[in-house]
Amino acid sequence: MNITVFCSAYSLDERYTAPAAEFARLLGEHGHTLVWGGSHAGLMGLLADGVKEAGGRLVGISVQLLAHKTYEGADELVMTRDLAERKARLLERADAVVVLVGGLGTLDEVTEVLELKKHALHDKPVVVLDTEGFYQGLRTQLERMDSEGFLPRPLAELIHFAADPAEALAHLEA
Ligand SMILES: C/C(=C\CNc1ncnc2c1ncn2[C@@H]1O[C@H](COP(=O)(O)O)[C@@H](O)[C@H]1O)CO
Numbered sequence: 601m602n603i604t605v606f607c608s609a610y611s612l613d614e615r616y617t618a619p620a621a622e623f624a625r626l627l628g629e630h631g632h633t634l635v636w637g638g639s640h641a642g643l644m645g646l647l648a649d650g651v652k653e654a655g656g657r658l659v660g661i662s663v664q665l666l667a668h669k670t671y672e673g674a675d676e677l678v679m680t681r682d683l684a685e686r687k688a689r690l691l692e693r694a695d696a697v698v699v700l701v702g703g704l705g706t707l708d709e710v711t712e713v714l715e716l717k718k719h720a721l722h723d724k725p726v727v728v729l730d731t732e733g734f735y736q737g738l739r740t741q742l743e744r745m746d747s748e749g750f751l752p753r754p755l756a757e758l759i760h761f762a763a764d765p766a767e768a769l770a771h772l773e774a
Contacts, residue, residue: 601772602659603627604635604694606709608702609669610642616701617643619731621650623700623765628654628768635693637686638662638678640671643700648674660691681694696725696772701734705715718751726759731766735761 607620608610609770624647627634634651635645638660648658648671660674663686670677691713693698712764716722737763746755761769 601634601695602635602693603696603698603772604690605637605647605648605691605698605700606706607700608706609637609639611615612643615732616734617646618731619765620647620700623647623698623729623768624650625654625658626653626765626769628656629640631656631771633657633659635661635690636691637666637705638671638674639666641669643702643756644670647700650735659693661693677704684709689718691716691722691724696723696727698737698768698772699726699728701729701731706774707738714758723763725772727768727771728759728761729765730761756758 620643628651628666634648634656634708639645639662652658652673658669658674659676661678661680662670662681663680665682667679678689680689690709697713713726717726720763730736742755742759745751760771762771
């Protein structure tokens, strides 16, 4: 399975790196391909290293703006013109999307994927790995949209929140 992962480009502490490394190991050991932003920066680099070490394949979707941060050693590297094209390629290459902890870049990516899914422009699974309750705020906001009529289809059809890496992958493999 080609699994596109959005996550932080920053170096984080063990509370966040340990679950990301565990998810990377599972992804590689289960023979999946990581599709990601193609960077060696922060959690993105840690994730790619972990998948590679565990025997998985790497497809990096980089962008000219951040070419100097490109990960060396991906099995395939796609260079895109701008962030919009990168987001399109990241989704196009995905069988499923997984969201790890991240900042504005990650939030931008996941909201775009959800907006496109809302409009039935794709129907790929989207799983959020909610490490340390990092996404409780986002979940609360989305649940309010759901219960107060802001969404055209049930939230449960758009996104799944997983408590740990094994549950995240199990949801995709089921
Ligand atoms: C760490 C620094 C620069 C490197 N920045 C990025 N490199 C690669 N990909 C990036 C970068 N910034 C955003 N992205 C994409 O968004 C997500 C990460 O953004 P976040 O704001 O850290 O959550 C990630 O999924 C990428 O696709 C500064 O020296």
